[in-house]
Amino acid sequence: MTLLILLLAYIVRRALDSADRLDPDSFWIRCTRAGSRRAPGKRWQRTTGVALLAIPALGLIALNHWLRDSSWSVMIYPLDFLILMLLLGAPGWSGRLAAYGEAWRRGDMNAAWHHVKSCLRERERGSATAPESLHLALSNRFMATVFERYFLIMFWYVVGGIGVAFLVRGTLALRDHWPQRSARPAFGAVVSVLAWLPARLLSLSFGVAGDLAGWLSEGRRSVFSPAANHEKVLMTAANGALTGYALDPVRFARIHPEDWMNFGGLSLAAIRNLLNRSMLVWICALALLVIAGILR
Template structure:
C-alpha cells in the first residue's frame, strides 16, 4: 500500500489544491506558542515536544490500528494519503524562486538580493554568495519537503512522517531557544540516514566521482548538518560552475532541479522494485 499512496500523493499534489487546504498549521502553532510561554512548561522543552508531537502521533497510530483490519485496510488508505500530503513541505518551492530567477536573469543583483530576503529569508554579502545560498536553499527544501518524507513513510509509515513534520515546524517557528535546540537535535537524527541516501542517489544520477570525493570524509560524520551535506553533494553531482550573473546563474538552478527529478525517479523505481519483491 505504501507505494500506491506515494503515487497517489504525486497525482494529488500535481492536479489538485488539496495540499494548500490541508496544510493549515495555525491551530498547532498557537498551541506551540502557548505551551512554550507557559510558566509551568516554558522551561521544559522536552515536555512541550512530547505534548505537541508524541501525543498527536500516538492518536494517529491508534486510529490506524483500529482501521487496518477493516475492509482489508482500505479505510486506512485515505488516512495514509492525507498524512503524507500534510507532511510534505510548506509552500511552492519553484514558485517561490520565480522572482529571484527573474531578477538574476536580468543581472539585477540588488533586486535579486531584495527578493531573496523577502521570499526566501536569505541574506548574503555578495552576489556570488547569494546565488550559492539560493542553490543550497533549493537542495535543502527539496530534501526536507519531499525526499525525507517519502523515505520515512515507505520505511516506517505515517506516524513517523507526521512526527517529522511537526518537529520541523517546532524548530522553525518556536521562539524558545531551548526548544529549538532540542527539536534540532531530534531532527538531525531523523535526517542522518535519508540525506546520505539522497547524496548517494546524486552520485548515481550525476557525477559519481565528484560526489564520492565529498562523501568520503562525511559519510559517517555526525557533526555535519543535513543542509550542508546535501548542498555539497548536489553541487558536486550537478557540476555547478562558479556563480555568474545572468542566464548562466539561472541555468545552475535548472540543473539542480533536473538532478533532483532524476533522483526522485530513482527513488520511486527502487520503491517499486522493493514493493514487488515483498
C-alpha cells in the first residue's frame, strides 16, 4: 500500500502543481508566524521552531500507531494519502519557466530575469546578471526545489512513515520561512543532513535515467564526496547525465551558436525530462522492493 499511496499522492500533486493550485507554502508560512514574536536568544528561537514542528509530528506518529492497532486501521491509507499529497508540491514553476523560456527565445534577458527572480535566493538576484549565470542559478534552484519538495519527502515517507515525512517538510519550512532569520541556518543544517543520502540516490538515478557514460566521467565524483551539499551533488550529476551541454551554456554557445536563442527552453526541458525519468526509476525500484517483500 505504501507504493500505491505514493503513486496516487504524486499524480494528484503533479496535477495540482500544473494548475498552480493549493500551494503548501501558504500553510507553512501561516504556521511559522507563531514564532514572529521576538525571542530572547537564538537558542530559544530554534527551540520554539522545533517544538512547533515536533508536537504535530509526534501526534501523527501516535495516531498512525493507534489506528494500526484499532478497528479503524483502514483509515491509515486515506489519511496518509491526504497528508502526503499536501506535503508534496512546488506549484508556480510551470508558468514561470514557460515565460522565462519565451523571454530567452526573444533575447529579452531583462524580462527573463524578472520572470524568475522570485525563485532565486537573495544573494543570487544581484549576481545573476549575465545570461549564463542567471540560467545556472535558476537551474540549480529548480532542481533543488523539485528534489526537496518531492524526492526528499517521498524518501522519508517510505523510510519512516507519514510522521517523519511531516517532520522533513516542516524542517524545510523552518529553513525557508522562520521569522527570525538568525535561526534559519540551524534548520538548514538539519536539512543538509536529511538530504545527504536521498540526494546521492537521486544522483545515481540520473546515471540510470540519463547519459550513463557522461555521468560516469563527471557526475559520479559528487556521489562519493561526503562533504558536498545536496545542491552541488545534483548539479554535478545532472551536468554529466544530460547530453547536448544542457547545463553548460558557455560550451553550448560555442558549439551551437545558431541555437543559442533556444538554449533556455531546451535546457529546462532537458532537466525536467531527467527528473521525470528519475522519478520513474525510483518508482520501479520501490516496486521491486514490494515484490521482494521488503516494502509493504
